[in-house]
Amino acid sequence: MSRFRSLFAPLPLLQRNEERWFWLFIAPFLAGFVLFALLPLIASLALSFMDWNLRGTPKLVGLENYADLVNLEGKGKLVLKAFSNTAMITIIAVPLQLAVGMAFAMLLNQKVRGMALYRMAFYLPTVVSGVATAALWTWILGTEGLLNKGLDLIGVAGPAWFNEPESVRWGIIFMLIWAGTGGMTLIFLAGLQQISKELLEAAECDGAGRIRRFFSVTLPLLSPTLFFNLVIGLIGGLSLFTEPFVISGGAGGPANESMSVALLIYRLLIRNLDFGFGSAVAWLLTIVVMVLTVINFRLSKRWVFYDD
Amino acid sequence: MTTRSAADSRKGLRIISPGRLALYATLTLFAALFILPFVWQLGGSLKTPAELASGSFNLFPVDPQWGNYAEVFRRAPIATWFANSVVIAVLGTIGATLTSAFCAYGFAVLRARGSRLAFGMVLLTILVPYQVLIIPEYIVWAKLGLTNTPIPLVLPWFLGGGAFNIFLMRQFMRGLPRDMVDAARVDGAGELQIFRRIILPMCAPALAVIAVFHFIFMWNDFLRPLLYLQDPSATTLPVGLSGFVTRFSRQWHLLLAGSALALAPLVIIFALAQRVIARGISVVGVRK
Structure with a gap:
């Protein structure tokens, strides 16, 4: 009152x-x-x-x-496919980006000479990510692409990554790790540089080994940064669009295996002019993102450590 | 501080330890892996189709085919796409940088009831996935007859400049000393004057960060131009280029030359603005 x-x-x-x-x-x-x-x-x-x-x-x-959305015999089938593809790619790519990004940041944090150069190398793919790099990867991961030629040398016959239903999502995951790790590396590095040397030295004096120091000092103090990267990574993963669009010519193929939710909404809007159903899918995505974000923030209270 | 840096420089003179050597070897290996695709691309864009198909691992061709680039320009309106991309990215960046600073001044400096509620709206906007907005936005722009103009891509950035940018600017402005604002007020300066003469100049580092990141974002943006600029003469470089993958699916030399052209401005900006980018990331990463 x-x-x-x-x-x-x-x-x-x-x-x-x-x-x-x-x-x-x-x-x-x-x-x-x-x-x-x-x-x-x-x-x-x-x-x-x-x-x-x-x-x-x-x-x-x-x-x-x-009703169409949950009718898995009809229109809902493709929606489920799009959500499960997006979820699979996100669930595999984001933890890998986080792990690799953190590992690179730990390496770079050891007073490396030529830091600017390494930083640039890791971050360049993030800056130029998008259509141009997706196009580049269709070449590298093509049937006779560079990766497969390399695999040939060690006697492995690689798949036509983006043309086969079994491998297309793995190709996308590969691209996302290459393109997304650099940004996370730099954010982790900024977080690591905030951790006071005194604390780590004190832990060392108390007899804590490298591994113990990482889990008891570095990781808790880095947890806000980890949380930030996790949230950004998840939002990025759930709005996946450019990579599947470019490699499949906008179709989400082969066999809908690269169809992401965002790509499906785009197709419902532009190709099918199915505004009503498209909006229902878009709202489902919004609700999923909101719920995940709330869960994320709730859970973060248990493991994210803010010292101020 | 001095003793530490002295110790560092002494360390530099010492013979490198096996541990350091392993560290540098690992870093260099991975850095090379991250860079290699670009080198391959550059080399590949200068090869003949036959050379590309032959499967040689040569990074660069013996006889570089600069004509590949000329052919790309002949076969597609690359120059037009490039110009469209520049216009849209520059206008959007101006809008986002200026209006996010303008709005952030309100949130960071001025006190008002309802300020927290309004800032809550900023945070909420960050979380709304863009995909949920595209259907109604597309319908409205199409009904207004403004598709195939830069307006749908540029105008929204002049209205607030993006929630995330407002958020960053506000964080930065809150870290500035307040007494200068108070002193200026005592001297009778108006809010617009304080914003323009005092706060904006002090925000130069933050403005640079937002400008660089927003330009990169605008340049790479794909979904929006794909929706609103379907006419090939109005579209941007990424959208035009995306058609290459299907159109030139067997003509890798053209695809590689085209994507090299799209990458070039970003690589240049990245090289020039390296420090700004590094500083920007530490600001984003440390203060959430």
């Missing part, structure tokens, strides 16, 4: 003036928020209860799109 009153109580002139400026300064954000976040969000929720393909008027169909 008291809080309620304070909202409407008259303010001193100077403070009121400051408030007015506050709203003026954040006005662009508010406009952007309403136009490019809030209204589209509401519109897509509304569309998910409709049937519309740009021609004619939208028709209310109630929960039909959501």
Whole structure:
């Protein structure tokens, strides 16, 4: 009640003036928020209860799109496929990016000469990631690509990575690790450099070995950085789009094995003009992302250590 | 501090230990693995189709085919795509950098009721996946007849400049000394003046970080131009290039030359702005 009153109580002139400026300064954000976040969000929720393909008027169909979503014999089959592909790629790629990124950061943290050069080498793939590198990888991982030629030398016949249903997702995972590790490395490195040398030296004096020092000092102090990288990695994984689009020419093939959720939404929008069903899929993705984020933040209270 | 750096330089003169040697060997090996695809690409883009198919492991061809690049330019409107990419990335970067600083000033310096609520909206926006917004946004831009113009790609960045950028700018501004703002107010300076004359110049390092990262983001952005710029003459380099994979599926020399052209500006920016990028990452990584 008291809080309620304070909202409407008259303010001193100077403070009121400051408030007015506050709203003026954040006005662009508010406009952007309403136009490019809030209204589209509401519109897509509304569309998910409709049937519309740009021609004619939208028709209310109630929960039909959501019924389609769970109808695994019909339209829902591809949705399930897209979600399971995306989940599989994320669950394998993100922990590997984290582990490799952390390992590189630990190596770089040992007062290395020529640090700038190494840093650049690891980070370059992250900066140029996207279509150009995905195109490059279609060549390296092609049937007669460089990787397979290398495998030939040791007597292994590699698959046509992006053309076979069994290997296409592994090819994408490979690309993601190559492209995503560098960013994480640099963020981990920044985190490692914040850890006080005194603490590590004190642990060493107390007789803690390398492994013990890592798990008892470094890892807990690095946990906020690990958490940050995890959240960023998960969001990136769940919105996977460019790599599957480029390697499959936008089709999500072969046999829908590279279809990601984002690619499916794109296809429903551009190819099928199935706005209602597409919006239902988009909302399902939003809910998944939100729930995962909440779970992530809840769990983080148990293992992330903030010293301030 | 001085004793430590003195000890360091002495260490540098000593003969390198086996442990250090292993460390450098590991780092160099992995760094090479990360860089190798680019070198292959550059070399491959200068080979003849026959040489590419022959399966030689030569990094660079004996007889470089610079004509591959000329052929790419002949076969696709690369120059147009390149120009479109530059216009869109530059405009979007200007918008994001300036308006995120403008809005962050409100959040970081000015006190108001509702400020926490509004900042909550900023954080919420970071978490909304872009995919949920594309269907209604696409419909509206299409109905307005603004697809195949840069407007759908550029305008949103002038309205707030992206929630994540506002967040970063606010963090940075909160670390600046407040007494200068108070002193300026006592002297009768208005908020716009304080923002422009005092805060903005002090934010130069943060502005540089946001500008560089946003430019890279805009240059690489794929989904938005793919949606809004379907006309081949209006589209950007990544979108145009994505068609190469299917169009030139057997003509690797053209694909490699095309993607080398798309990478070049980023590699240049990366080399020039290395320090800004490194500093930016430590800011992002340390203060969440």
